[in-house]
Amino acid sequence: MKRHFFSALAAAGALATAGITLGATPPVHVAIDNYAFKAPTITVGVGSTVIWKNGDDDPHTVTADDNSFDSSGLDNGATYSRTFTKPGRYAYHCKLHPFMKGVVIVAGSNS
């Protein structure tokens, strides 16, 4: 747990300084188009960053069902990114259009 936290921190640091991280998986993109998250269900590895981009004229949010994360309102063209450091199933929705639902499944062990 702790070890993972520090490795994620190191990866984030490398990203910030070098702009790339050796050996890290590239970010996973989720499009928000026509009132849907595409793809609605994605599976990523621990430490992966997911980037959402709103392609609609209407604003959307990326909000965890348990409120553990929230993008706030994303206007057309705006992005939100989040790095998932713990395995699990992260269900989320758009606060403005609750019928828009998505899931990030973070696979992999913590060690």
Add this chain to the structure above:
Amino acid sequence: MRVKRAKFLECMAWCGTGVVYSLTASGLVGRALADSLSTPLSALSFVQISDSHVGFHGDANPDVLGSFQHAIDKINALPMRPEFVMHTGDVSHLSKSTQFDTAKQMLGTIKTGALYVVPGEHDIIDDRGAQFFQMFGRGSRAPWYSFDAAGVHALALTNVLDITKGGILGRDQLEWARKDLAGQKNSVPIVVFAHIPLYAVYPPWGWSTDDYTELLAMLRRFDSVTVLNGHIHQVFTKTDGNVTFYSADSTAFPQPAPGSAPKPGPLKVPAGELGKHLGIRTVNVQTGSHAIAIADQPLS
């Protein structure tokens, strides 16, 4: 009841050769406009506008401030000064303080006795409406209140907090409404305002309020109940016994008819057609008979 849009707008035109639909206890009655204007002294009026989306920059309307101003100009040109104006929410597009500021300044130029605004879901995005209620609240402790004006008892409700499917009123607000309505006589015309429709227009798009039937039950004993909302950016009406529901046009952009497209959202119409899909609504209340006449007037 679903009235074909083009026909409906044509019929509802306030100026020119329109027809005013009067809502009485016995239902919707059409009358020639001239008759209505010949007896204006016995009537009070108020105006509803909705969904101005200040801050929107999409193809569906590149100039939402222009069309909002157009709507305000139309209100200020009405033959009777409205007792009050209610904006039924989504004044802003993204709950930004600059958007609220602009909207408030523009709304402040309306010639009317009082201005009320209920929030839309676009107005409460990141702070559960803290900023909105600071600017547009009426000083009530809860985000809902009632008032008496233009010969009606009006409820200004908030059904955009904590939405999971459609709108939601919630336990506290329903209990407040029960107590508020308890003091009203059956003969008093009741007008209910909320952003999201307080009936099931189209639940798959969230165009409904999850717990509206509980409110409806409280409204049954009254002679005349008029429920006015925004959110769906189109005129839509439905009568259910003593209660008639009316959704209003936006001042910013139209949305597809319920279920007519894969998803809701800003609808781009041919250039030059936009004004026909935006509008203001005037509500006349005949003193004495309590009959209520609703007139939807397109911006152009």
